[in-house]
Amino acid sequence: MQPPRLRAIARAYLMSIAFWYPIALLMGLQYLPLDRQHLGPAVRNLLLQAVVHAFGFALWTPPIFYLVGRYLGYARHRVRYFLLWSLGAAPFVVLYSGLVLLLNPPYDDVLRQTMPRTLPSLLQIVRTSFGDEIFVYIAIIVAAHAYQYLKRVRRQEAERYEYQQALVASELQALKMQLHPHFLFNTLHGIATLIDSDSRSAKAMILKLSGLLRASLDRDNADLILLEEELKFVREYLDLEKMRFGARLNVRWSIAPETARVLVPQMILQPLVENAIRHGIAASREAGWIEVAATTSDGRLNVGVSNSTSLSLVKSNGNGLGLRNVEARLRYLYSGDANLQLNFGQDRTATATLSLPALQSPPATCRPAMDNLFSQERISHARSHR
16 A cells, blocks of 8 residues: 555544544543542543543544445435445444443453453443444434535536636637737738838838737737836837828837836737727828826836827727727736726827736746736636626
8 A cells, every 4th residue: 555545544543533532521521420539530431431432433434434435426326325324333333332342341340350351241332322323323424425525516616616717718818819810900901001102111011010920929828928028019019100100100108117027918008009099190180199108006007008189089989809808808817906998188189098906027936836826816806707
């Protein structure tokens, strides 16, 4: 037998003895005399008898737990299953009484000596204590079934958790993959508009786009990346759009230095910037601007993407695929701890504000543990809000 198996058996018996000894003491207290003259010897005898009875109960408890776990599947045949355990009561009483007789031979108070262990002595123990022993037998069986059903519920809960984890991870991956063709389609559409009028700029945009796609493919599948990495990708994208719009597009940056190492969802800002370009600059004949700002306050990261709009688009929400994707990813990753708001000002400006917990990047050695912890919290949030 393997050592881990032996340790498990030894631990089961130690726990069984630790449980039954106090119970045996309580059962023996009812026979404790109240006179002080015989109190000392009675207490010593009680402690000894409690050891004997506790050992008798503890010896058969782990085997009963094992048998219940092994044959619980037969419980669907309720009548036969009940009869099987009912028939086990008689062997339990006989074996328990025999063990008590073996450890504690009968004592004759008149002769003041121990008596030989005989069959009548065994029958006498059975006759005087079979009610208590059957009650204990039933209690052990009920406890064993409760333990097995608890293990089954916990196992099912663990399997359900793993399924939820895999489901949410696949949905997040699908949302991230959804952004790539959406981003590629809109960018290629912009390049197509320049092919006839400015072929040189169109070629430069194609080269820039290939670099962007290469950078996107080189990224790992982590849900969170540093804000400085996300901003680097956004800068490359805005450089691509400046080739398209030229002097019509003015880009402003207002990034607080302490936000650089804050973790954000991968490719979470690009749809906001693309939405600002599409519904702001591209929809207006006038020159326009985009401002990207990032600050931290009270443990939260606030990222705003503001842009100028034409008069006809001030009241337009422009809530397309990109923004719906951002909202869905925030819901999966942070539940109610992150949000996206769109505001339209009287000065013909539109602002998309992203607010989320400011999670600082850990050292490289701690990153896998944090990813696992964040994944568990994310699944817990997703399950509680479904």
